[in-house]
Amino acid sequence: MPPRRIAAAIAAAALLLPGAAYAAQHDATPLLRAALRAPQVVSYVGEIENIRFGAHGTQATVFRVEHRAPDLTHRWYIVPQSAFGETEIERGDTTYVLDPRNHRVFVERNRALDDRIVIADNVGLMLRNYRPVQQGTGHLLGFPVNIVALVNNYTGNTMMRLWLDARSHLVLERKVFGDNGALLGEQRFENLAYTKDIPARIFAIPSDLKRIERTIHRRPSNDIAAVLQKLPFKARRPHYLPDGFIAVAADRTIDDGVPQAHLLYSDGIRMISLFENAGASLDLDGLPARTLRFGGLSGKLASRGSTSLLSWSKNGMHYALVGSLDSGELSKIAASVAP
Numbered sequence: 550m551p552p553r554r555i556a557a558a559i560a561a562a563a564l565l566l567p568g569a570a571y572a573a574q575h576d577a578t579p580l581l582r583a584a585l586r587a588p589q590v591v592s593y594v595g596e597i598e599n600i601r602f603g604a605h606g607t608q609a610t611v612f613r614v615e616h617r618a619p620d621l622t623h624r625w626y627i628v629p630q631s632a633f634g635e636t637e638i639e640r641g642d643t644t645y646v647l648d649p650r651n652h653r654v655f656v657e658r659n660r661a662l663d664d665r666i667v668i669a670d671n672v673g674l675m676l677r678n679y680r681p682v683q684q685g686t687g688h689l690l691g692f693p694v695n696i697v698a699l700v701n702n703y704t705g706n707t708m709m710r711l712w713l714d715a716r717s718h719l720v721l722e723r724k725v726f727g728d729n730g731a732l733l734g735e736q737r738f739e740n741l742a743y744t745k746d747i748p749a750r751i752f753a754i755p756s757d758l759k760r761i762e763r764t765i766h767r768r769p770s771n772d773i774a775a776v777l778q779k780l781p782f783k784a785r786r787p788h789y790l791p792d793g794f795i796a797v798a799a800d801r802t803i804d805d806g807v808p809q810a811h812l813l814y815s816d817g818i819r820m821i822s823l824f825e826n827a828g829a830s831l832d833l834d835g836l837p838a839r840t841l842r843f844g845g846l847s848g849k850l851a852s853r854g855s856t857s858l859l860s861w862s863k864n865g866m867h868y869a870l871v872g873s874l875d876s877g878e879l880s881k882i883a884a885s886v887a888p
Contacts, residue, residue: 577681577697583718584697584711585672589619591717595741596627601734601854608854617745621752638752645754646763654754655763675817678702678793679709687712689721690741699818703792704728709818717743725818725855725873733855733873773799777810782827782866784810789885791878794821805829821872821882831860831869841876844884850876859883 599610611628622639626632636647646655679699687694693715698707712722722737776799777784786796793816802809807828814821824831836851841859848861859879860869868886870879 575683577683577695578676580683580695580697580713580718581675581681581699581711582672584713584720587714587718587720588616591719591743592617592745592747593719593741593743594747596739597736598739599734599736601856602732603852603854603856611739615747615751617747617752621747623751638754640752640754647755647758649755649758652758653761654758655761657763672817674795674797674815675699678816679818684710686715690738692716692721692741694721701793706730712737727855727873728875771798773812776801780810781808782810782825784812784825785866785868785886786812787823787882787885788887789881790814790821791816791874791882793817794819819873821870821874823882823886824869824871826867827865828867830862830867831858841880843880846884848883850879 594613594615596611596613599612601608609628610626610632613625613627615623620639620641622637624637626635626637638645638647642658644657646657648654679701682698682700683695684698685696687696689712694712695715697711697713699709699711700706701708706728707726709723709725711720713719714721719741721741722735724735725733727733773796780801794814795816796812797815798813800811800813802811807826809824809826812823812825814823836853836858838849838851841848841850846861846863848859851858851860855873856871857874857876857879858869858871859876860867861883862868868883870883872879874882
């Protein structure tokens with residue numbers, strides 16, 4: 550599983566600690582809906598810094614971005630050094646990862662759709678579990694901004710805070726917090742300019758590179774039962790989920806020739822992915838892991854930034870849970886995946 554896809558499950562959101570109070574708080578549902586629509590109508594160029602905080606330290610990513618609405622995006626990575634010069638181009642539902650030094654380009658279909666299914670198609674779920682409140686105004690990068698917090702209806706904690714351009718509604722800065730108030734991650738524009746004058750060649754895929762289908766993803770379906778019925782093995786579903794989480798989508802993928810089920814759970818902001826297959830255990834990508842025992846089973850727990858990975862095997866099946874939850878919650882979910 551590519552590290553960036555794992556990280557794709559993490560949204561970031563705010564500068565202030567979850568308990569911080571503002572003088573006035575107003576319903577920000579219209580602002581939130583406008584922010585979700587903004588990338589479909591707003592074109593821009595800029596530089597973005599993404600920081601993830603975790604038990605093993607801080608991970609920073611910096612990339613230049615050109616986005617032409619509604620669905621063309623070009624990213625050129627600067628940090629970390631290991632990713633310097635790596636280029637990603639998104640054209641609709643297809644992502645191209647260019648590797649010119651080896652004369653190849655990796656092609657992934659629907660890689661970004663997991664996020665879109667949860668955020669765009671389940672706004673109702675988000676609003677059921679979170680209360681969007683406007684907590685003030687300000688300026689960022691010279692743009693007037695509205696500050697919006699998303700407060701969890703079950704805990705009362707602010708889980709996400711956004712800085713939205715008051716005119717375009719684009720998210721200029723966002724941070725996310727854990728249930729314990731810890732800052733999990735932040736993403737912000739270091740510079741930004743709005744423009745529609747982005748040449749088409751920016752999004753062109755070089756014809757001299759060999760195309761390699763790295764992973765094939767079908768569009769996640771909300772008809773979860775129908776997806777599971779078509780699998781060559783019997784997939785299991787957890788009987789326990791944290792408050793507010795429901796199953797929102799499922800898909801079938803083929804990774805290195807191994808059919809795999811992917812069940813996606815969300816509370817509207819946070820996501821949990823459950824992967825199942827009958828062929829091979831999850832590759833932890835060299836991450837340091839520790840043994841975790843739960844429900845009479847033994848699994849391997851690893852983390853990348855704020856995202857945790859729990860993998861285990863039972864009765865010839867291999868499972869993996871991925872999400873920004875603590876090990877206790879992941880263990881309870883895993884133990885409830887009954888045969």
